[in-house]
Amino acid sequence: MASLNDFKILKTKCLKYFENLQNTKPLKSTPKNDIEKERLGFYIFALENLCNLREITDIVDCITDSEFLQYETGKKYDDFGIDAIYLDEDEAEIKLFNFKYREKFNLDKRQSSNDAVISTKFINALYNESTASMSGRIKRLTQGLISALNENRTWKITLYLVSNENKVVLPTDPAISQLKDHYDLEVQAVGLDEVSQVISIRPEPIDATIMLDAEALMVYRESNLSTFNSFIARIPSSEIVRLTCTDESLRHDYNIEDLSVLSEAKLDYSVLFDNVRGFVVKSKYNKNIIESLRNDPQKFFMYNNGLTVVAHRVESQHTNAKKKVKLKISGFQVLNGGQTLRSIHKFNKDSKSNIDDYLSSSEVLVRIFSSDNDQETVNRIAEYTNSQNKISNVDLKSLSTEQLHLEQYLEDFDIIYSRKSGDTGITEKKSYRHKISMERFGQILFALSGSPHQASNQKQQIFGRYYDQLFGTAVFNIESAPRIIEEYFSIVKYYETLSNTYTPIEQKYYYILYLGTILPKLTIDEKITILEDCLKAYETKTELSDARKMIQVAFFNFVKERAV
Structure with missing residues (x-):
């Protein structure tokens, strides 16, 4: 669960986004207080990450919120309960957004399902192709959606409820269930916990220690003169949870006998800072990976591409009559396999029994490269290992x-x-x-x-x-x-x-x-x-x-x- 510090970091981040907005596309009028500036910056931040839009001008063109438009253009239009609209041509998805930005942190505050209900005004207008009472940007964007829906192509419609509240609305909430059933759309709730994962902080390097069977490890050395080894390892998924968790003491405790202590472990997102895929709220890859873990954990090693890890330094030591090898991994990042890593942690979080019942019996292929702080080598490893999977040239x-x-x-x-x-x-x-x-x-x-x-x-x-x-x-x-x-x-x-x-x-x-x-x-x-x-x-x-x-x-x- 997110903390007060996450809330404060997000506030600072949103002010930076507002500053970038003003420098790129100055508003007609400027908000008089920081809360309003943060709110507008929050819109830009959320849309950039959820729509993979990188230019502020493109992001602004998606925003339909009446208050935002009044600041931007000096004119106020009815937003019909929808704050932003994005037509994702590549994924054939219509993304609708409802934003809520709270001034104060409340540990127990949950998103209200009423925010979703308010959006039905727009959804009804869209489904009935009724734009006569609309004007400005929302009318233009809605007409684009209507044209898309009238194509033979199948479109997925998702309503994103995005806020900086600590708890998201439950999917079992009657209002949410009714919305899904009645309008045949997905509802995706995004709260502070999800948002805090993508706050771009330059993280401190993290370290971890692991003990492996010697037969589960292959050593690679560039040349006989090289002092730095790299490794290809077969590592239990339960150990992946431990190695990448936020608890430093757990990351170095390789003799854990009671795995239940790992059931509460949380992913340290700083290990994914340089992962080119970035943040994904929900995707088919996550679902497929989780299904593989649950249905066939022993064969997970064969079904999954594994992880690519780059560390500043990797120290190895043979123990137990050379039957075991202890690896001390310093300053590491996961460059490829972010989807796999997130999915393993998500599966662990789903049930306290999963760490024992499934994750301990599944294994992951992990390539561990020692970079000795050679950034160019790190860049090439990231590019070449990721090029084997579906990923854009830009990324x-x-x-x-x-x-x-x-x-x-x-x-x-x-x-x-x-x-x-x-x-x-x-x-x-x-x-x-x-x-x-x-x-x-x-x-x-x-x-x-x-x-x-x-x-x-x-x-x-x-x-x-x-x-x-x-x-x-x-x-x-x-x-x-x-x-x-x-x-x-x-x-x-x-x-x-x-x-x-x-x-x-x-x-x-x-x-x-x-x-x-x-x-x-x-x-x-x-x-x-x-x-x-x-x-x-x-x-x-x-x-x-x-x-x-x-x-x-x-x-x-x-x-x-x-x-x-």
Whole structure:
């Protein structure tokens, strides 16, 4: 269960998110007190982590809460009981959000099911395709949902109840059960306990000790001259619980006979800080892993890919006439297998008997690499071991040397270079001018290289096929990064001032950046005029939105011809 300290850390984190919001997309009016600032920052924080959105402008475009919109636009619209809407095209999921941010910590306070009931006003309107009484952003987003639901594709609808309260609403609550049955949707409650797992703190390294049968361990050494060994081990799942728990004394107590003491052990999330998959509230992977543990624990070793662990140092010592080996693992992180680790701890938490009945009889393959603080080796291990599983190119590259160098370099220019969800800067107490995701920066570089028409829909290729062409040391000068980012945000803010005349769209920013490479002497205003004139003059056989026009090669060529 989360603590008062978790509550306080979240408050600080939410203020940082509000600060990033103001720097990226200034509000029409500013909240007068920190509680309101925290509340708005909480929306950004939650949506970033639950929707895997990394740009504040994209996140804001999902928010429908009437109070947030009043701060943002100066206008107040009826939000119909829904605070945010996100259409996840990749997962075919419609995500609806109801937020509650409490001012004070209450150990026994539980989410109210009434928050879910309030949301039925919107759900009824959605199911009845009734948008006549809606206006503003919620109307536009709802119309998008209606179009999606009318497709042949099957969509999952989930209502997320998100708060900083200590206890979440119970799934057995009559109001929640009725909501699920009547509307055929999922209800996912997220409280302080879940939220505290993703608060991006630079953790202190953790250590642990384990005793293994010699036959359960294989030693690997790079060369005969190497002083650092790495290991491949077969480790009981019950020991995985112990090695990664929050209790330091348990992590070093390898002679536990009564396993029941581990039934209350909690996962120390700092071991997952560099795990590229980040936070997952609920997924099919978790469910499958848990079912394997319950139904066939003896074969879990064969069904699961296991864990990849990197430690600053691993010391081994043979004991018991070389029948046993004691490993002392210092400063370790789980780089691959975060889903497995979370699932093992979740299964342990489900029942006090699971540690004895199932986890003690199942085993996990664990690769333990000694890095000797060689960060580049750690990055490569993370990238190559994760590439064997379903994971995006963007996430894989988040631990590459080039991206880490960019993060560190831009820190000196007060720019947050966000490599993964939850990043609020290397220095928690520092104020930053900008926050830009690794993903967005890649799109900007792609546009500058001559492909503004592809920048919005080639994200995976940017961090796959085109990666070396954009980020390779032979072509990319890291010293140009601050200037490029400043130029991008200047374009974004300038377009915002013209919002009564032109519609600000991300793709337009890419075209303006590109025009700057072929017409360097023009002002932002002149480049915008060229682009907007091209959008008006470009003829198509059927009516197309500006966004659809700008991804066409023919339109890109049309702009080039008109510009020069």
